[in-house]
Amino acid sequence: LFYITGGYVKGNLTMPKISSINNACKVNFAQSEEKNKGKNNDKNKDFKNALDVLDKYTKEGKPTAVSFQMKALVYEGMNDEFNAHFSWGYCAKVRGKIEEAILQFHNAHNLDPKNKDVMIELANLYTANKEEFVAIEFWQKIYELDEDKQAAKILTDFYRKQGDLRLVRKYSGEEEVTEEEKKYQEAFEEDEGILNKIIGLFSRKK
Numbered sequence: 723l724f725y726i727t728g729g730y731v732k733g734n735l736t737m738p739k740i741s742s743i744n745n746a747c748k749v750n751f752a753q754s755e756e757k758n759k760g761k762n763n764d765k766n767k768d769f770k771n772a773l774d775v776l777d778k779y780t781k782e783g784k785p786t787a788v789s790f791q792m793k794a795l796v797y798e799g800m801n802d803e804f805n806a807h808f809s810w811g812y813c814a815k816v817r818g819k820i821e822e823a824i825l826q827f828h829n830a831h832n833l834d835p836k837n838k839d840v841m842i843e844l845a846n847l848y849t850a851n852k853e854e855f856v857a858i859e860f861w862q863k864i865y866e867l868d869e870d871k872q873a874a875k876i877l878t879d880f881y882r883k884q885g886d887l888r889l890v891r892k893y894s895g896e897e898e899v900t901e902e903e904k905k906y907q908e909a910f911e912e913d914e915g916i917l918n919k920i921i922g923l924f925s926r927k928k
Contacts, residue, residue: 772796787816804833811843820851838867854880865893 773796780789794809811826824847831840841864848857858880865873874893881889890896 766800769796769800785812785816787813790816804830804837807833808840811840815843815847820847823847824851836867838864838870841867 773793776789776793776796790809790813794806794813797803797806797809807826807830811823811830814820814823814826824844827840827843827847831837831844834840841860845857845860845864848854848860858877861873861876861880864870865877878890878894881887881893
């Protein structure tokens with residue numbers, strides 16, 4: 723700063739004027755900002771190019787754990803937390819690490835609770851992990867988003883097996899029930915929504 727502001731005098735070291743320091747700092751800061759802006763733009767272009775290459779690679783062949791890992795690293799470089807966790811989730815899923823995949827998809831779900839793709843992954847992973855009640859909880863959330871047909875079918879089949887005809891009618895739209903089904907329903911009407919209480923009891927809290 724002494725050199726920049728002319729505060730250095732031969733044989734003596736003098737304090738530069740405050741205004742001179744401020745002006746010098748502003749010039750340096752502006753130049754630094756412009757350089758950083760250019761660097762960030764170049765970096766973003768590199769990240770986007772990397773994603774394009776990875777997308778092309780995965781379209782040409784079956785996605786691998788390595789391709790999802792590379793995607794996750796690119797998204798981390800872009801500070802895109804949601805897509806980073808989403809990609810790490812697929813990476814773990816492809817590798818057969820269900821618990822790790824569930825954790826990563828839950829991280830993504832916490833960042834975007836309404837993302838349907840994440841909820842479907844979680845529902846399927848919990849089903850694969852033999853945690854049916856937790857899976858049903860996610861299928862219910864999926865259905866509530868847009869009355870998804872796949873979710874409606876899964877929920878209908880689940881509650882039909884449980885004998886809860888009230889919820890069978892809700893998710894299937896059916897009005898008529900068989901005599902055999904009516905017998906099962908009598909027990910459930912004593913405590914309406916009993917299965918939802920059970921689901922809440924067994925649900926994982928993430």
